[in-house]
Amino acid sequence: MYAVIKTGGKQYRVAEGDVIRVETLEANAGETITFDQVLMVGEGESIKVGKPYVDGSSVTAEVTAEGRGDKIRVIKFKRRQGYKRTIGHRQNYTELKITGIAG
Template sequence: MYAVIKTGGKQYRVAAGEKLKIEQIPADVGAEITLDQVLMVGEGESVKIGAPVVAGAKVTATVIAHGRGPKVKIFKMRRRKHYQKHQGHRQNYTEIQISGIAG
């Protein structure tokens, strides 16, 4: 059984037992969270597609860790104008493990 969920403005295809990194959410490590924006649920040949979400479908997950992603370097330059700008960014994330799909 698998599902397509929406969190942090992105969509993820998940199945039970998978680990995945999503945009940071305010939850403690070890806490059970419920993701209720389920766009699609599939099991074998049967597929339920929501409009926009599947009614009554939920995905439960456990928060494993919080962290920061790799540094992304931003470099802007205007040639011949003596303008250079260096900037860096590290995005925060939450690592979760999918424990079950109901729907």
């Protein structure tokens, strides 16, 4: 069984036992989170698609860790002007382990 959930402005296809990294959530390690914004639930040939969400379905996940991603270098450059700027960025994330899909 799998589901498509929406969190942090993005959509994720998840199955039970998957470990995913999502945008930072207000939760500590070890806590359980329930996602009610389920866009699609599927199992084999049977698929339920919501309008926009599937009624009565939810996905539960356990927070395993919080952290920051790898550094990304952002470079601004204009040729022949002597202009060059470099900055770095590290995105925060919350790591989740999917424990159940209901619906």
